[in-house]
Amino acid sequence: MVTPDLSVAIGSVRLKNPVLTASGTFGYGLEFLPFLDLAQLGGLVTKGLSPRPRKGNPPERIVETPAGMLNAIGLQNVGIDVFLAEKLPALRGHDTVVVANVFGETEAEYVEVCEKLDEAAGVAAIELNVSCPNTEAGGMVFGNDAASLARITRACRRATRLPLWVKLSPNVTDIREIAKAAEAEGADAVSLVNTFVGMAIDVEKRRPVLANVSGGLSGPAIRPLAVWMTWQVRRAVTIPIVGMGGIMTARDAMEFILAGATAVQVGTANFVNPRAAVDVAEGLTAWLKEHNVASVRELVGALASPPTASGCP
């Protein structure tokens, strides 16, 4: 059999394979040059970028939990200006798709970063991290409410001509409503999921392990929850889905693809194995060969006669 076709398209963004690296787990990409050729990736998503540099939360920032980890990095990043001046030029030499992850504490901050990215060469798309508290709305998380998500999406949509991916928070009652709001406001794709809010307690010290008290749970523990949300959103919107949450292997990626994701992101796995995303992409090629599938696109949402879930477990 000829080599299977791994290429996919997220709207106008063409990826040579459906495996990207997730925001906050791949630095600005350059940190991984000792381990892989960035051209082997479907694409990379940068660490979240804000208008000005952020020093992040005090330590402890991370703790391992069963099959997962909590992080409360506090969105430490170099800021959009340093990114554009130092990181992006270095990335341009590499034949890969760069997606800039963006966040802010106010609508104006999101817009500011989107506008600056709009003029930058070498950015293929913007991914909005909406799992942040809106300091102008009493700390309500932008992405935890359809109306608020619609507002921020609309503002960013106006601020840039770049393809816009809205990265959904899973800490909501009905993620379909949020996804629909993103679609209605012109998002080109939704990516899901961001981390689940969690907490670990050091029982000897009788205090939270993390200085921030809560953190975001990622890793294999959340995979069944993320796969379910992917499957739900697939039935709610028609724009492409970029799925993630606990992907460690090609088999895991296949769960998301069959559930309806056109592409996937590998996050926590990069910490454990810096080549994880490449290994997943190569594993997908092997899987397609073995199963005689010509293109990964045939598998997107290809669950055999998916019945309807009845609800109560």
Added chain:
Amino acid sequence: MVTPDLSVAIGSVRLKNPVLTASGTFGYGLEFLPFLDLAQLGGLVTKGLSPRPRKGNPPERIVETPAGMLNAIGLQNVGIDVFLAEKLPALRGHDTVVVANVFGETEAEYVEVCEKLDEAAGVAAIELNVSCPNTEAGGMVFGNDAASLARITRACRRATRLPLWVKLSPNVTDIREIAKAAEAEGADAVSLVNTFVGMAIDVEKRRPVLANVSGGLSGPAIRPLAVWMTWQVRRAVTIPIVGMGGIMTARDAMEFILAGATAVQVGTANFVNPRAAVDVAEGLTAWLKEHNVASVRELVGALASPPTASGCP
């Protein structure tokens, strides 16, 4: 040091220790007689009871996932009448606290079961499982919305004089709102959390592993999420909290207690080790001794100077 005091009270319900067994993981209690003396438990919560027997979902009903399991049993149970006629009398001989877990597809079904339990000797409290779709409201889950939760709590509150524990669904944007609604309608306690909705896909067969497509995730994987919700709810209501989610050991139980739970429930761990709840209770005694704590009540919510969480991870 003298033996530490493990007794706690959930409103008017006195427990000799703070460790109960969780609904759906301990049958009707009698199944565990080969392994333990029910009098060693703080209490037991029955399998969810409905007005009429339910045969549940077709197989496959369970699948193991990283540090957890998904179940879609479909609330198979003998029905309230058989429970009252056959199971409850057999439980009465045992010196333990029996909490009856109740669910329905309509408000009337909840009320019917609560009324029948009200007259039954040997039931210490009712726990409402509100993680079920309301067939009269388009399948919306009773407990996923504060107004709907308030309605069902109010109806059950009128139907019984027994202490009422409302068991919260974690699949919500802000569990504090739901807990407050339960408190406002006269719930004596909230128990949390029920399972998180998830899905596993058999990639070789290209179909969901579970016949029901989705299932509820339980086990260690969800512990950080459940501890966080316990901590949040502790700050939102004044009624006692019964905490659960992935408790395997006394250390795990301590996380919930320090986060603000007055008692805990052990669920999935019962499958792995039928004596798990007793082991947790004994482990708590040992922990208190070792740390020279006279009563477990001193530890409820006793996080050292808990700071406030800032939100964005």
Added chain:
Amino acid sequence: MASPMVQDFTTPVLRNVDLGRGNWLLEFEAASAAAEMRPAQFFMIGVPGSDVLLRRPFSVCGLPGTFSDGRAGAVQILYRVYGRGTKLLASLGPGAPLHILGPLGHGFTSPQDKNTKIVFVAGGIGCAPFPAFLAELEREGRRATMIYGARSADELPLLDWFRERCDAVVVTTNDGSLGASGLVTGPLEQMLRGAGGEQLHLYVCGPTPMLKAVAKMALATGIACDLALEAPMACGFGVCLGCVVPTHAQPDGPVTFERVCVEGPVMRAERMAW
């Protein structure tokens, strides 16, 4: 409800023998649990301190006396490396602790009528419950015939052991690498046709599609047929309700869901509502 004699104990691995092709024989001490254990009853087996959450079900393969080289008071299970749990088992050396629950469920019972011909139908690793059963039959002075199928010649563990002790072992392989090419249903059909007036009793263990096919033939010809079922299990002692199969608990009654771990794993073919 779990039988009152079920025991939950920790015991070290005595032997863990690689039989090749992913098949292993694990031996551990279980004298007290084995005392009243029946063939095709099973254990839930876990590894303390491991990160595999749930224990895994395995039929008892050898009870004390089944295998001549078995240690006194020891039992054996035969297992195939499949996923995480069985991979972990295969990594254990002598002395490693096992977390054992058993005996569980209902096992095989031999036919009352001493003249009934006993036929084992096994698919691959589904041969696991038959050594203990054969040893019991031998003690009663009875014999058995076996139809033993697998995908290929590789996947027939203990074949020589059965060949030495059964009246006959008819082998089938999907790829024709040993014995008749095809499924166990081929030789079984011949046997049923050639049975004449002889009473037969089938004991069947293997993959579910095989069980279904054999059950269908048995029902069509009115032959007694006991199936040793498989299902994913969380607890093994009747409380999670995870392991159910559709059955007619009452003949011609409505479809019910019964637990493989308590009402099974051995069930009559006519009980199934597949």
Added chain:
Amino acid sequence: MASPMVQDFTTPVLRNVDLGRGNWLLEFEAASAAAEMRPAQFFMIGVPGSDVLLRRPFSVCGLPGTFSDGRAGAVQILYRVYGRGTKLLASLGPGAPLHILGPLGHGFTSPQDKNTKIVFVAGGIGCAPFPAFLAELEREGRRATMIYGARSADELPLLDWFRERCDAVVVTTNDGSLGASGLVTGPLEQMLRGAGGEQLHLYVCGPTPMLKAVAKMALATGIACDLALEAPMACGFGVCLGCVVPTHAQPDGPVTFERVCVEGPVMRAERMAW
């Protein structure tokens, strides 16, 4: 950014020696990674196929030549069994695969001035980076003095090794079971007071409270002090931002958060913004 010479490789356990009291010495082949590795640099170590999600950081304890019985091209780490990850490590026998990333971070550098007196201050398992450092100093014809503290006499791994090779080893234990009763800061204070005009350079590794106490004394007396820091780590190569400590990246600048895995683990005492 990770140094370009960092390597990610799988290599078998050569030896995993139980030193007693929960301390172990693990040896594996890492000739190519070791070639440019400095004392107090570290490896991230994982066990392929295990359920411990993240790799764990361990200082290199022995580089080729450090221990006379070390195999050619092999390195050693000294570790204490603490939680899941280290328990898993302790269960491994020769031949078991390790997933190794390294060398990582910045290690110790010896003082330019050959007359500077080198003092190791170690707390318990914090002695781990000193053997490789001592061996390097010896090759340069230099010597070291050690202050080695722990809670009790049990928790002083490799004490005899250090005693044979250091100019002096001053032992302290919290419970007085060996050496001076109390903390390392007691003998250290005496040493600083008795130093006269002699230049000292402290190299410190141990629990964070000890690092803080020693750093404070060094800053107060203006003595050079390098700290080998610890922090929980997810990646070890600079991308998760999980391992930061508060520092003054610029002297008298604002407090910044720097990564122990890249900017550390060895940092100057004056850099810390504790």
